[in-house]
Amino acid sequence: MIESPSLPRLSKFIAETGFCSRREADRLIAARHVTVNGVVAGIGAVVGEGDEVRVDGQLLRARSAKAGKRRHVYIALNKPVGITCTTESSVKGNIVDFVGHEQRIFPVGRLDKDSEGLILLTSNGDIVNQILRKENNHEKEYLVAVNLPVTDEFLRGMAKGGLWIHGQQTLPCRTSRHGKFGFRIVLTQGLNRQIRLMATAFGYRVKQLRRVRIDNLKLGELKPGRWRNLTDAELRGLLPGHSDW
Incomplete structure (x- = not known):
């Protein structure tokens, strides 16, 4: 040293x-x-x-040589609360500066500043828009804590769809109870602050929101603020038919 x-x-x-x-x-x-x-x-x-x-x-171990040989970077980050999903360097707490990667990377999609959990970042700018265009075909799973006890009526209402948010109707989704004040929800939409606004429509306030899965990508045991390279299997699931990694 x-x-x-x-x-x-x-x-x-x-x-x-x-x-x-x-x-x-x-x-x-x-x-x-x-x-x-x-x-x-x-x-x-x-x-x-x-x-x-x-x-x-x-x-600590360096990244595997296999990941290092890829043309592009694909990482999964457990985004903490307070980090903003933007590439704008003028924004304090932007996600690019937070990760501090040696290559220029972009977040794919976004998580609200007040939300936490799984988000994908990549150096492959050409693929970002392609993934986003397919976003409505990707399941996104969240664990949510709210300020009131979760009822069956609330879960059915959230799952039914048909709520108007930003001029669009919410699609049917899957919900299940996760403790007295929590629930799990699986969406195929990506409307801005969707879960928070859906909960508000039923008189609930979201206290904590964590994304734990994007399609075949799982948060797993990744700790807040940590990131890891995607595996080949995860990339094949996320980008079927592509080999230009």
Whole structure:
């Protein structure tokens, strides 16, 4: 391990493993939570090939060579509350700066600033619009907490569809109870703030909203603020017929 005041390679390495964003990596380094080859790393540390990097004792591994050989980046992020799904660098807390990826990436679709959970980002700008055009064919699954006990009537009303939002009617969807104050909902639409507005129509207020699945992509055990590369199987499910990864 060596030090360089102008090349914060260690934070870049940590971010690229998907452990956390580059900004969070800088914070962890400053708080002395990171070691390189058993030595506490300082701001500006760089990582050489074969160096062992740990955060609070947890060994971090570089991205697989297979993912690194792809032409484009495809990652799944567990977006925390407070991060805005925009590429505009002037917006504080924008998702691109949060991830801090070495390549230019774009979010596919969006999650409200107050919402959390699974979102896809990619460096393949040509594919973003194609995925978005097919968005209504993709199932999106959410876990939602509300301020009132969830009733069967509420679940039936949400699932029935026919509510007017932004000049469009909601389509039928699937709902199920998830605790006294929570429910699970699976949509095939992507209207702005759809679930929140649907709940409001029935006198409910959404307190927490987390997306846990987009079609074949699952959030799984991915922690808030962490990201990972998509697997080949996930890419085949998301982009059937494509091999230009």
